[in-house]
Amino acid sequence: MDKPAPNNQPDQWKSLKEYTSARIVLGRNGTSIPLKESLAFQMAHAHARDAVYSHLDIEKLKVEVEALPQQVICVSSKVENREQYLKRPDLGKFLNDASAKKLDEINDSGSEVVIILADGLSSSAVNKHAVPLLKELLPKLQDAHKTVAPIIISEQSRVALADDIGERLNAGLSLILIGERPGLSSPESLGAYLTYKPKKGLTDESRNCISNIRPNGLVYPAAADKIFYIIQEAFSKKISGVKLKDNMGNLNA
Amino acid sequence: MIYKYTVKNNTYNFESLRELMAKASPHRSGDVLAGVAAKTYEERIAAQIVLADVPLKQFLIEHLIDYEKDEVTRLIIDTHHKERFEKVSSFTVGDLRDWLLSEEIAGTDIADLSPGLTPEMVAAVSKLMRNQELIAVAKKCEVVSRFRNTLGLKGCFSTRLQPNHPTDDIKGIAASILDGLMYGSGDAVIGINPASDSPSRVRQLLEVLDMFIQKYEIPTQTCVLCHVTTTMEIIEAKAPVDLNFQSIAGTEAANKSFGIDLKLLDEALEATRSLKRGTVGDNVMYFETGQGSCFSAGAHHDLDQQTCEVRAYAVARRYSPLLVNTVVGFIGPEYLYDGKQIIRAALEDHFCGKLMGLPMGVDICYTNHAEADQDDMDNLLTLLGVAGCNYIMGVPGADDIMLNYQSTSFHDALYVRQVLGLKPAPEFEKWLLNFGIMDEQGKISNAQSAHLLESLNHL
Incomplete structure (x- = not known):
């Protein structure tokens, strides 16, 4: 018996492909997606799944951040494992007792900015993008004479963990760089959330968000410019969130 | 109404119809996160057994969210079709399940009853049904x-x-x-x-x-x-x-x-x-x-x-x-x-x-x-x-x-x-x-x- 053609029904409208990155013009075998395309999808999903279960490379991050040079403190939320992280977002918003004690003992009079590197839903995004972004951002903060607290590396974190950390360190503003929910085309994308006068109990409307930070999305220099702009605006207007409009213009265009 | 069931030596008291409904729900992470889910498998089935015997009429008396505080409750109660409800007004939730599954009941009968059912009655009956029953009854219905x-x-x-x-x-x-x-x-x-x-x-x-x-x-x-x-x-x-x-x-x-x-x-x-x-x-x-x-x-x-x-x-x-x-x-x-x-x-x-x-x-x-x-x-x-x-x-x-x-x-x-x-x-x-x-x-x-x-x- 003859083998069936590997893709016996290619689509005739291939020219459409140039207009979108959507999975169009896949062709078909019977009513099914051809094997090559089916496996390409499965591979993209595999990357996204692996990103959710990836770990922060704490040793490497520590070495790289200390070389900037910045002090590093490692903490963790109340979440004990990834399954609990996914089921109990409430626990990811607060430090566990040991971490809370560690920060309370610092007894800092308070830096203007605290920066947190947090796993979120994609540790691999943080492993890859956080330090290159810091290399762009920290010199700007230095030039503007903003004091920066020790860099916090935090595990099993939700965005709101920045409130707990910022409040304990008495920081003027928190910036959390956190792995975003992986998409099929972007398993390693970093998000940045900024909160002026962080304290426990704040909600998303108190934050400004810059998302899709990665080489094929918002590139590091543009992301650093945008973050730095919001930090300055937040300090000058003494506010963050929906009331702080992003009037930066077309810097990212 | 008292919502209570004893199995082996465990007596389950459900404080309200709202609690009973939540505890009778098949397990899902959102209800656990909200703190309303049954704590054990036994408690869940006990709640389903109690829910099966709740008269449908009870849902018209015991509102799960206050009538005064919520316009969706007011919409549900104010537009409830009493005449259509009449034929099932003596039913319990369990009776409604049996009625829906009965071979004599067609999609048109269900459509006819529909304005007489509140969403809480519908949610309740779904909690007593297995996946194949949800499919079998839905298949009878034609909504054009x-x-x-x-x-x-x-x-x-x-x-x-x-x-x-x-x-x-x-x-x-x-x-x-x-x-x-x-x-x-x-x-x-x-x-x-x-x-x-x-x-x-x-x-x-x-x-x-x-x-x-x-x-x-x-x-x-x-x-x-x-x-x-x-x-x-x-x-x-x-x-x-x-x-x-x-x-x-x-x-x-x-x-x-x-x-x-x-x-x-x-x-x-x-x-x-x-x-x-x-x-x-x-x-x-x-x-x-x-x-x-x-x-x-x-x-x-x-x-x-x-x-x-x-x-x-x-x-x-x-x-x-x-x-x-x-x-x-x-x-x-x-x-x-x-x-x-x-x-x-x-x-x-x-x-x-x-x-x-x-x-x-x-x-x-x-x-x-x-x-x-x-x-x-x-x-x-x-x-x-x-x-x-x-x-x-x-x-x-x-x-x-x-x-x-x-x-x-x-x-x-x-x-x-x-x-x-x-x-x-x-x-x-x-x-x-x-x-x-x-x-x-x-x-x-x-x-x-x-x-x-x-x-x-x-x-």
């Missing part, structure tokens, strides 16, 4: 809606063509639409989730869609899924609006967090109907829902997420919508953890929607942090096809590049139609045959439709 074609007829299975693009690029969107049409997708609606909610952008997208379906005389409707107030604004400005879309939920407070209330939806219905753009009917509203939205807005009043969801269907039915779909797996694993929970929730939503008289579709979907994959979606797709679901989504390759989640592909719809012998909406099917896209057996043609492709140059 009409705008430019006829949706929901028995033997038909439709799709919303969802051609999203991360920057709303017109040619990018058009490319996905053409791809979808070549696969016979788009009879429920061609519906775009825009990246930007700006009125001028929404209007521009609508004008392109409208031009396209007029030029090729495609018997379907279009929609840009923005906030209802944006749509009302552009209706004022004479934009070609077919359907008015809105996300809705089951409590007044949750709807408030969406920026809507019933008065606003009343105005939206009237404004959209006044355009008289439908050719075979005037069902003009399109609603999306999903379990977990009330708790996520801090507006669930200690109700379980499935009961909240069915209350949203009471909001929907007030507006005789063309389309309602639950976006079942979009909300994430803290509400529906894995494939099992997503499948159960989807079958409940479809069943409850049909019992409430809604033209129910399902966005069969999952996110990458849920314990689910394409196999789970294939299972759910097949189950919903058997259950007589009105429509699903048609997304290129099942990968929505704007919303970043996985839904169903154009191919998925072809698969369900083929294995179950289902057809597109009749008017749309005729168009597909005329254009040589599909043959009488439902097989997609291999010939290219050059004049459709050529249309891209005119956008």
Whole structure:
């Protein structure tokens, strides 16, 4: 018996492909997606799944951040494992007792900015993008004479963990760089959330968000410019969130 | 009423009907997160045993959310059809289950009873039913809606063509639409989730869609899924609006967090109907829902997420919508953890929607942090096809590049139609045959439709 053609029904409208990155013009075998395309999808999903279960490379991050040079403190939320992280977002918003004690003992009079590197839903995004972004951002903060607290590396974190950390360190503003929910085309994308006068109990409307930070999305220099702009605006207007409009213009265009 | 059950030496006292409903719900992560779920397997079944004996009448006396505090409760109670309820007024929840499953009871009997059922009664009975029973009863129901074609007829299975693009690029969107049409997708609606909610952008997208379906005389409707107030604004400005879309939920407070209330939806219905753009009917509203939205807005009043969801269907039915779909797996694993929970929730939503008289579709979907994959979606797709679901989504390759989640592909719809012998909406099917896209057996043609492709140059 003859083998069936590997893709016996290619689509005739291939020219459409140039207009979108959507999975169009896949062709078909019977009513099914051809094997090559089916496996390409499965591979993209595999990357996204692996990103959710990836770990922060704490040793490497520590070495790289200390070389900037910045002090590093490692903490963790109340979440004990990834399954609990996914089921109990409430626990990811607060430090566990040991971490809370560690920060309370610092007894800092308070830096203007605290920066947190947090796993979120994609540790691999943080492993890859956080330090290159810091290399762009920290010199700007230095030039503007903003004091920066020790860099916090935090595990099993939700965005709101920045409130707990910022409040304990008495920081003027928190910036959390956190792995975003992986998409099929972007398993390693970093998000940045900024909160002026962080304290426990704040909600998303108190934050400004810059998302899709990665080489094929918002590139590091543009992301650093945008973050730095919001930090300055937040300090000058003494506010963050929906009331702080992003009037930066077309810097990212 | 006292809600109490003793098994072995354990006595379970359920303080209220609200608590009983939550504890009787099949297990899902969202109810655990909300702290309303049963603590043990035994407690859950004890609650189901008690719930089976609760008279339906009790739901009219013991409101799960206060009448004074919530306009959705007022809507439910004030529009309850007492005459239709009469024939089941002596029933318990368990009796209702048996009645629905009985061979003597047809879909028309269920449709006749529907206005006499409150969403809480419907949610309650679903909690006592296994997946196959949710499918068997839903299959009896036929809920038909009409705008430019006829949706929901028995033997038909439709799709919303969802051609999203991360920057709303017109040619990018058009490319996905053409791809979808070549696969016979788009009879429920061609519906775009825009990246930007700006009125001028929404209007521009609508004008392109409208031009396209007029030029090729495609018997379907279009929609840009923005906030209802944006749509009302552009209706004022004479934009070609077919359907008015809105996300809705089951409590007044949750709807408030969406920026809507019933008065606003009343105005939206009237404004959209006044355009008289439908050719075979005037069902003009399109609603999306999903379990977990009330708790996520801090507006669930200690109700379980499935009961909240069915209350949203009471909001929907007030507006005789063309389309309602639950976006079942979009909300994430803290509400529906894995494939099992997503499948159960989807079958409940479809069943409850049909019992409430809604033209129910399902966005069969999952996110990458849920314990689910394409196999789970294939299972759910097949189950919903058997259950007589009105429509699903048609997304290129099942990968929505704007919303970043996985839904169903154009191919998925072809698969369900083929294995179950289902057809597109009749008017749309005729168009597909005329254009040589599909043959009488439902097989997609291999010939290219050059004049459709050529249309891209005119956008």
